[in-house]
Amino acid sequence: MSVESVIGLGASRADLMPSPIRPSWVLEGSPVARNQLLSVSADGNARSYIWDCSAGRFNWFYEADETVYVIEGGVVLTDGTGTARRLCAGDTIFFPAGAHAEWHVENYIRKFALIRTPLPKTLVLARRGYRFVKRLFRGGGRTQDAGALGTSKAASFI
Secondary structure (H helix, E strand, O other): OOOOOOOOOOHHHOOOEEOOOOHHHEEEOOOOEEEEEEEEOOOOOEEEEEEEEEEEEEEEEOOOEEEEEEEEEEEEEEOOOOOEEEEEOOOEEEEOOOOEEEEEEEEEEEEEEEEEOOOOHHHHHHHHHHHHHHHHHHOOOOOOOOOOOOOOOOEEOO
16 A cells, blocks of 8 residues: 655644634633644544634533644633643643533634544454454564653643
8 A cells, every 4th residue: 555645844834714613612702713634644533733713711522532732822721620721832732532621712822733533442442352363473572652662641631
């Protein structure tokens, strides 16, 4: 299977298109959100975006796993227990599918988002079984995960 590769530059300056926040989610102000799709994985399960938003307070419900890297500005996120966390440029956070957070954008935020649709549990179990059998025939040996390689982990927020 061949894979075409295209390298794009200036992604943080992407031309953003209107991406309105659902009116029922807005709690305060009139936040204006925009985004631009940057990439889609070959299997269609992962997408990357640049997204920005003006001041406002709103709910956000995550239908898929989302990893966020804040490029510019900041936000105060509050979870269902009332715990608040401030994120600013350079911060990374992970929202699992099914999570909910209240966003309070005081001025402006620009983020890079990687959104991945989780596989159904039956496929995850089948994949684990396949990998187990594959290791048996290869004589064991596991690949190291990112944690074992000493990379930092993103903050998780539910």
